[in-house]
Amino acid sequence: MSTFKDADEVYALIGRAMEACVVEPAFVEATKDGNLVVLIKQTDPEAYILVDFPGQKVLVGDAAQAASSTVQLRMSSDNANKFWQGKLNFTLAMAQRKVKLDGKRSTALALLPLTGPIFETYKAILAEAGRTDLLVG
Amino acid sequence: MTELLSDFHEDVDHMTDEEFDAAFEKAQELSAYFREIGPKYDIENTFAYPTIAKFKESGLGAFSVPKRYGGMGGNILQTSKIISELSRGDSAITLAYNMHFIMVGMCMGLFSEEQNKLWLGRVVEGDIVFGPFSEQRAGFSGLADMKAVPQPEGGWRIYGKKVWGTLGEASDIVTTNATITDAEGNLPESFEERVEAESFFVAEFDVDENGQGDGIRIEKTWDALGMHATGTHTIHFEGFYIPEDGFVCEWRAGAFGVLEWASLMFASIYLGMQYRVLEEAREVLSKKTLGATFGAIAAAETKVSNVGHIIDGIGDMASRVELSRRVVYRTCQELVDGDDDNWPVELRFPYIGLAKTFCSENVMHMTKRAMSLVGGSSFKKGAIFERLYRDSAASMFQPLNSDQSCTYIGEQLLAPDELND
Ligand SMILES: Cc1cc2nc3c(=O)[nH]c(=O)nc-3n(C[C@H](O)[C@H](O)[C@H](O)COP(=O)(O)OP(=O)(O)OC[C@H]3O[C@@H](n4cnc5c(N)ncnc54)[C@H](O)[C@@H]3O)c2cc1C
Numbered sequence: 292m293s294t295f296k297d298a299d300e301v302y303a304l305i306g307r308a309m310e311a312c313v314v315e316p317a318f319v320e321a322t323k324d325g326n327l328v329v330l331i332k333q334t335d336p337e338a339y340i341l342v343d344f345p346g347q348k349v350l351v352g353d354a355a356q357a358a359s360s361t362v363q364l365r366m367s368s369d370n371a372n373k374f375w376q377g378k379l380n381f382t383l384a385m386a387q388r389k390v391k392l393d394g395k396r397s398t399a400l401a402l403l404p405l406t407g408p409i410f411e412t413y414k415a416i417l418a419e420a421g422r423t424d425l426l427v428g
Numbered sequence: 429m430t431e432l433l434s435d436f437h438e439d440v441d442h443m444t445d446e447e448f449d450a451a452f453e454k455a456q457e458l459s460a461y462f463r464e465i466g467p468k469y470d471i472e473n474t475f476a477y478p479t480i481a482k483f484k485e486s487g488l489g490a491f492s493v494p495k496r497y498g499g500m501g502g503n504i505l506q507t508s509k510i511i512s513e514l515s516r517g518d519s520a521i522t523l524a525y526n527m528h529f530i531m532v533g534m535c536m537g538l539f540s541e542e543q544n545k546l547w548l549g550r551v552v553e554g555d556i557v558f559g560p561f562s563e564q565r566a567g568f569s570g571l572a573d574m575k576a577v578p579q580p581e582g583g584w585r586i587y588g589k590k591v592w593g594t595l596g597e598a599s600d601i602v603t604t605n606a607t608i609t610d611a612e613g614n615l616p617e618s619f620e621e622r623v624e625a626e627s628f629f630v631a632e633f634d635v636d637e638n639g640q641g642d643g644i645r646i647e648k649t650w651d652a653l654g655m656h657a658t659g660t661h662t663i664h665f666e667g668f669y670i671p672e673d674g675f676v677c678e679w680r681a682g683a684f685g686v687l688e689w690a691s692l693m694f695a696s697i698y699l700g701m702q703y704r705v706l707e708e709a710r711e712v713l714s715k716k717t718l719g720a721t722f723g724a725i726a727a728a729e730t731k732v733s734n735v736g737h738i739i740d741g742i743g744d745m746a747s748r749v750e751l752s753r754r755v756v757y758r759t760c761q762e763l764v765d766g767d768d769d770n771w772p773v774e775l776r777f778p779y780i781g782l783a784k785t786f787c788s789e790n791v792m793h794m795t796k797r798a799m800s801l802v803g804g805s806s807f808k809k810g811a812i813f814e815r816l817y818r819d820s821a822a823s824m825f826q827p828l829n830s831d832q833s834c835t836y837i838g839e840q841l842l843a844p845d846e847l848n849d
Contacts, residue, residue, distance in 0.1 A: 334847065334849075335849075365847060366847065367847060367849045369849070370849065380620060380623055380624055380681070381681065382623075382680050382681040382684050383620065383623045383680070385773070385774060386774075387848055388774075388843055388847060388848035389847055389848055389849055390847070391774075391847060392773045392774075393772075393773070395769045396768075396769050396771075396773040396776070397766060397768075397769050400685060400773075403681075
């Protein structure tokens with residue numbers, strides 16, 4: 292059983308966190324001159340979120356799938372929920388094939404240390420939406 | 429990490445050809461010195477202590493330190509060339525100092541700006557760094573059993589031992605990995621928590637002439653088939669204090685992005701050894717005469733340089749050297765150019781490791797072949813060939829070894845497309 296009801300809920304929660312992510316000053320500074328466009332492909336429920344860092348925009352669903360990306364990140368929606376709360380060890384998850392990263396590696400991985408502030412944003416979004424049950428201990 | 433790695437690479441890439449040539453000349457001088465004294469320390473089975481002053485004097489310790497911290501700014505390819513040149517002189521002595529280059533390379537990609545200024549600044553002043561990570565239970569890939577117990581006043585006390593502490597006798601700075609425990613010293617229970625808690629630390633390494641320090645000591649245990657002068661002893665951490673600013677990062681996540689410095693510096697050691705094997709084999713075989721022989725060749729005068737399998741043997745060795753050189757240089761260059769971005773991310777580590785495993789297989793093949801071509805005299809103690817044969821065997825062990833590389837790659841390629849949830 293997934294923690295999310297359906298793709299729309301993924302977009303309302305994780306998608307919204309990504310909207311905060313693309314305007315977060317640390318990310319803006321780190322990505323403004325590059326071409327980092329990440330397509331997050333989630334499973335269970337299936338959901339697509341495109342995070343266009345230089346363009347500072349987020350697309351979801353079919354629009355996300357149709358757009359071109361430089362990095363593709365695949366993980367289950369449950370693991371995405373953990374990851375955006377800082378509760379998924381990315382290196383270990385990659386080694387154990389719980390996360391799959393394709394495309395240009397270096398820029399994407401260089402952003403990992405900057406993800407800290409997004410965790411709080413995501414947790415606040417969950418709380419606001421009344422989904423504290425998704426908070427990971 | 430306060431900056432992107434790409435900014436960092438731009439900075440280290442700035443050594444000019446003239447600067448490199450001048451540094452390489454220093455490496456040639458140091459290599460000649462290592463060559464001269466290497467046999468003595470191989471026989472005595474100890475670290476080559478007089479090399480410490482010479483190494484510091486050469487200034488090469490700061491070769492790969494970025495210029496903005498006062499170093500020479502050599503990139504990974506330029507550093508590889510320096511290491512191979514030193515190793516051509518003496519493989520064991522160079523394997524010891526190689527630990528310094530590995531740790532400087534890894535640290536500068538993981539340190540905070542303040543740590544870079546402090547510790548790399550010290551390296552520029554001549555300080556030497558070592559990195560004991562491997563433990564008894566499992567080598568480099570084993571999660572640290574060594575504990576970092578948080579202290580009420582801040583910082584950690586470290587308890588445990590590392591059984592492969594190369595270069596400790598010359599070092600001023602220690603880098604290591606330990607798992608952060610709770611206040612009572614209990615390791616995290618779950619595997620995931622252990623991975624998260626395993627941490628990378630840097631600290632002052634201050635021991636007396638007997639290897640005794642405050643909460644840390646060297647136990648001289650090194651006694652192995654080869655690589656005698658590396659001084660790869662056991663390092664005991666007995667409540668060794670590391671202040672808060674000695675924490676660098678989570679170990680495995682950090683190491684993942686910088687392990688090329690370990691793998692390619694080992695590759696460079698074994699490439700340098702290949703240069704030496706070929707050089708020594710040519711020297712002997714181009715001159716050796718057997719006189720009158722009755723056997724595969726029955727003749728009044730048999731010169732070995734005219735014997736078919738010896739000609740082929742030298743040709744084969746030279747081909748292996750050239751191929752290994754190209755593999756090492758090309759791998760370094762791909763990293764310098766950022767082409768590793770095009771490799772599958774999960775295969776980055778074993779793919780970088782291919783240069784090391786290739787050089788390792790070739791150097792072991794060559795040392796054996798050289799002995800067989802040179803003949804029985806090469807087997808006697810004191811002959812350079814038996815020495816190189818023993819030293820080259822160490823190449824089987826440093827990470828990643830050939831077996832682990834193949835397992836790593838094969839496992840990834842055979843894995844189903846679905847995620848492993
Ligand atoms: C001369 C010399 C100097 C050294 N100096 C240092 C140093 O300064 N610092 C330091 O930290 N280490 C050092 N080492 C140690 C070295 O890096 C290895 O950690 C050590 O040789 C033990 O690791 P291993 O894999 O050989 O053995 P083990 O870890 O005991 O492995 C046993 C077997 O299991 C396999 N294996 C191990 N891990 C895995 C895995 N994850 N998956 C699948 N198979 C696996 C191995 O291939 C091997 O067949 C040195 C080694 C040598 C020879």
